[in-house]
Amino acid sequence: MRRTALYSRGSRPAATQSAEIPEPAPDSSSDTSRDALGAPAPKPRSRVRALLARWPRTVFVLCGALGAAMVAALFVGINPLPYKLTQKDIDLAVxxxxxxxxxxxxxxxxxxxVLPSVVRVTGYNKKxxxxEHPNGVGTGVVIVDKGLILTNLHVVQGSERLKITFANGMETGASVVNTQPENDLAVLQADTVPDDLVAATMRSTDKLVPGDHVFAVGFPFGIGPSLSAGVVSGLKRNYKSPExxxxxxxxxxxxxxxxxxNSGGPLITAEGEVVGIITAILNPTEQSVFIGIGFAVPIENAAAAAGMPPF
Known part of the structure; x- marks a missing residue:
């Protein structure tokens, strides 16, 4: 029995080859419009494209401004503007x-x-x-950075040789260059001075009143430099030596x-300024120790002894 071939090796009949598949009828439900010649009508442009076509320069400027604003906002976010402090902020911080x-x-x-300006004064005599043996120990204060030192006259009087010890430990000789016996003052000149020597700051006593805080700096009984605190107890006092x-x-x-x-040492204010040179203590007994009353020569007198102009 002959089998029917699944595929034919020959060509299709001409009628089959020339047959055309009919085009589907246009769907009236489609939204595609056509022009009078049957071609599809152009689609309407979007609003953005219309704006670009009509005002291209304006749109470009607006886009640039928007971009600049975004960059500025980003910069401020990364680098915020400095906060302006108010007085309330400062008060709270204090x-x-x-x-x-x-x-x-x-x-x-x-x-x-005042410490860099305080010196130890030691007098020596020969046996x-x-x-040599020490004749006494006192205190001095540098008032000129070239080595000019104020102290008491009774600290150096009777000594054949003087030795100065500066705050940094340096030792040198010294000589008396001026005296003011009526105020128990002496001015010394150090033979050698440290390179970084600092002179003390002096302050007028015009505005000094009882109750002001003051401090005594020196070498009591050779110990020091030492500091003690107190107040001004009075002004324009007189003192007569026990002798x-x-x-x-x-x-x-x-x-x-x-x-x-302590004799010859500075009496200083709370700011470390010298208002006087310590010169005596009052003790009704025969003991030379402090019982609460000390005296200092006003710095105006001391400066005059050093040949310095008054305040």
Whole structure:
């Protein structure tokens, strides 16, 4: 029995080859419109394209401005504008600092300010065999950075040789260049001075009143430099030495502890400024120790002894 071929090797009849598949009828439901010639009508342009076509320059400027605004906003976000401090902010910061920070005391600040200018003054005499022995220890204060030093006359009087010890430990000789016996003052010139020597700051006593805080700096009994705190107890006091040989006038009375060895040292304010040179203590007994009353020569007199102009 003959089998029917699944595929034919011959060509299709001409009628089959020329047959055309009819085009589907246009769908009246489609939204595609055509022009009069039957071609599809152009689609309407979007609003953005219309704007670009009508005002291209305006749109470009607006886009540029928008981009600049975005860049500025980004910059401010990364680098915010500095905050303007108000007085309330400053007050709160100060209060917080006072509550949390440990501040140095007035005595500490005053001591640190004057310490580089305080010196130890030691007098020496020779014994019969030529050996030297200390004649006494006192204090001095540098008032000119070239080595000019104020001290008491009774500290250096009777000594054959003087030695100065500066705050940094350097030792040198010194000589007396001027005296003012009526105020128990002497001016010394150091033979050699440190390169970084600092002179003390002097302050007029015009505005000094009882109750002002003052500090005595020196070498009591050779120990020091030492500091003691007190107040001004009075002004324009007079003091007569126990021997009755001399009376000092116009003195500052203070109650900061002072003992032998403090003589010639500075009496300073809370700012570390020198208002006087410690010269004596009052003790009704025969003991030369402090019982609460000390005296200092006003710095105006001391400066005059050094040949310096008054305040």
């Amino acid at each position: 209060m917080r600092t006072l509550e949390t920070a440990v501040l140095p005391s007035p005595a500490t600040r005053a001591y640190a300010a 019969e065999k030529g050996e 009755g040989e001399q009376e000092l006038r116009n003195l500052i009375q203070f109650d900061a502890a002072a003992n032998p060895g």
